[in-house]
Amino acid sequence: MAHRHEFTKPILPGKGATDYERYLHTDELLALQKTPQELLHKDEMTFLVVHQSSELLMKGAEFELGRALEALERGDYGNCTRLIRRAISLLEPTIGLLHILETISPCDYHLIRAGLGHGSGLDSPGFLSLLHIGPRLGQAFHEQLGRAGVTIGELYRRHEEFFGLHDVAERLLDFDERMQLFRFHHLKLAERVIGGRVVGTMGTPVEVLQQRMESWLYKDLWDVRNQITAATNETTAGEKY
Numbered sequence: 432m433a434h435r436h437e438f439t440k441p442i443l444p445g446k447g448a449t450d451y452e453r454y455l456h457t458d459e460l461l462a463l464q465k466t467p468q469e470l471l472h473k474d475e476m477t478f479l480v481v482h483q484s485s486e487l488l489m490k491g492a493e494f495e496l497g498r499a500l501e502a503l504e505r506g507d508y509g510n511c512t513r514l515i516r517r518a519i520s521l522l523e524p525t526i527g528l529l530h531i532l533e534t535i536s537p538c539d540y541h542l543i544r545a546g547l548g549h550g551s552g553l554d555s556p557g558f559l560s561l562l563h564i565g566p567r568l569g570q571a572f573h574e575q576l577g578r579a580g581v582t583i584g585e586l587y588r589r590h591e592e593f594f595g596l597h598d599v600a601e602r603l604l605d606f607d608e609r610m611q612l613f614r615f616h617h618l619k620l621a622e623r624v625i626g627g628r629v630v631g632t633m634g635t636p637v638e639v640l641q642q643r644m645e646s647w648l649y650k651d652l653w654d655v656r657n658q659i660t661a662a663t664n665e666t667t668a669g670e671k672y
């Protein structure tokens with residue numbers, strides 16, 4: 432019994448009562464929200480938890496994309512795609528989390544909003560870091576295309592021959608698609624909670640969120656589909672007439 436007792440004592444440095452709490456810094460983490468007395472509305476706890484969780488998940492996703500970038504730069508396509516897939520798995524829950532906030536009634540939200548100051552998702556460190564790493568991955572991908580001596584069109588036509596690099600292209604597209612899905616679901620959330628024809632806490636009209644949905648990280652990877660379809664249509668038209 433004495434031996435069993437030893438395992439319940441923390442051995443890691445720190446203030447927490449257990450090693451679980453010390454390792455994860457749960458005391459600090461769980462003190463990062465307002466106390467129940469400080470909340471402007473009871474729904475504010477969910478608002479805070481959803482935002483903070485999203486920031487953590489985006490931080491995790493950006494970290495894995497950084498590793499994917501390193502793998503891509505050294506031509507290690509297998510690890511690059513493995514890490515992009517993981518980053519996407521971290522990003523996906525942030526879309527689901529947005530739906531939780533759709534349960535906040537518009538009138539109640541305005542009580543919470545009164546305490547946001549000029550705080551805006553435009554300054555989200557997590558989302559901004561993803562917007563920053565995205566183009567760097569695109570640049571590294573183009574460098575690899577150059578090294579392989581193929582254009583994007585050729586990569587897609589000869590995808591079996593260039594399996595690894597084609598897989599990278601498809602995973603980059605997955606990432607781009609998740610960013611767009613986040614923006615789409617976030618726009619619907621904003622429209623439901625504050626409306627689509629109003630101005631946000633930083634003075635940005637909600638319509639701007641609609642325009643930002645039109646921005647692609649890897650436009651050429653979307654465009655290549657059009658080129659393939661156009662080329663196929665031309666060939667089939669030639670066969671018909």
Ligand code: HEM
Pocket residue numbers: 481482485486528529532535540550551552553554555558614617620621624625630631632633634635636637640643644
């Ligand atoms: C009730 C919930 C929410 C509302 C009403 C809302 C509303 C808005 C509005 C109006 C904007 C435009 C900029 C501004 O003036 O503030 C914006 C931007 C943004 N918000 Fe939210 N938001 C909500 C929740 C969230 C959550 C949970 C996240 C997760 C991190 C988030 C992330 C963002 C991002 C990243 C932008 C910039 C979008 C872009 O670059 O396309 N928002 N939000």
